Amino acid sequence: YGSTRPERILAEVKRKATRGDARSVVDTIDQYCRHQEWAMNVGDEKGTILDSIVCEVKPRAMLELGTYCGYSAVRIASLLPPNSRLITMEFNPVFAAIARQVIAWAGVEDKVVLIEGPSGDWIPKMKKEFGLTSFDLVFLDHWKDCYLPDTKLMEECGLLRTGSILVADNVICPGAPDYLEYVRGSPRYESKYFRSHLEYTRVEDGIEKSVFLG
Numbered sequence: 001y002g003s004t005r006p007e008r009i010l011a012e013v014k015r016k017a018t019r020g021d022a023r024s025v026v027d028t029i030d031q032y033c034r035h036q037e038w039a040m041n042v043g044d045e046k047g048t049i050l051d052s053i054v055c056e057v058k059p060r061a062m063l064e065l066g067t068y069c070g071y072s073a074v075r076i077a078s079l080l081p082p083n084s085r086l087i088t089m090e091f092n093p094v095f096a097a098i099a100r101q102v103i104a105w106a107g108v109e110d111k112v113v114l115i116e117g118p119s120g121d122w123i124p125k126m127k128k129e130f131g132l133t134s135f136d137l138v139f140l141d142h143w144k145d146c147y148l149p150d151t152k153l154m155e156e157c158g159l160l161r162t163g164s165i166l167v168a169d170n171v172i173c174p175g176a177p178d179y180l181e182y183v184r185g186s187p188r189y190e191s192k193y194f195r196s197h198l199e200y201t202r203v204e205d206g207i208e209k210s211v212f213l214g
């Protein structure tokens, strides 16, 4: 039976990355996806932009939508201050199982809570389930047509406070046009585009950082 791409990425991490070293897990995945087989991680170039925003915001409570193999969860968790949590949502059980192992190999499992299931089901339950008031930072990297509905749902569920920041991957490629139009057109957001490239390629892509103004 053939393995899946996420399984091959996990195997490479176990073969090449140093256990407990988040940086080596990130670098191993980047090397593999740049030189062996492409995968939809945020990648090294856009990852550096994400890192700078995480370091600037120093979120106590952070949400990621779309874990996939756990690459960005490891990247983010390795930068979180003590007593901070990344909650990451993944609805594909196969990807979730792989991501748990990648996160554990990197030694950041204490900072990451991986929730299995569709974001639309979980977002309304977050406050009660996790005793949360709001998220300081949200990274959107799941299906691109879910960015806008999930953003509206987070607003409605009171998960965003004045100053909460949304960071969206792939606003150019594959693109999230309805989301971009919303955050750029709404008086309730202050939006900024960080031009970059699609992971491991020279194709243009970018990250949109949007501050919720309440």
Ligand SMILES: CCc1ncnc2c1ncn2[C@@H]1O[C@H](/C=C/CNC(=O)c2cc(-c3ccc(F)cc3)cc(O)c2O)[C@@H](O)[C@H]1O
Pocket: 040, 041, 042, 065, 066, 067, 068, 069, 089, 090, 091, 092, 095, 117, 118, 119, 120, 141, 142, 143, 144, 146, 169, 170, 173, 174, 198, 199
């Ligand atoms: C139901 C809501 C919901 N709830 C919970 N988990 C959810 C979910 N919806 C999706 N997931 C999981 O998130 C991940 C999907 C991510 C989707 N990402 C891209 O499609 C993408 C594509 C390219 C690209 C591909 C091909 C090209 F040619 C160019 C660019 C580049 C990128 O960086 C990309 O992020 C998977 O793990 C899903 O199981």
Ligand SMILES: [Mg+2]
Pocket: 040, 041, 042, 141, 169, 170
């Ligand atoms: Mg992406």
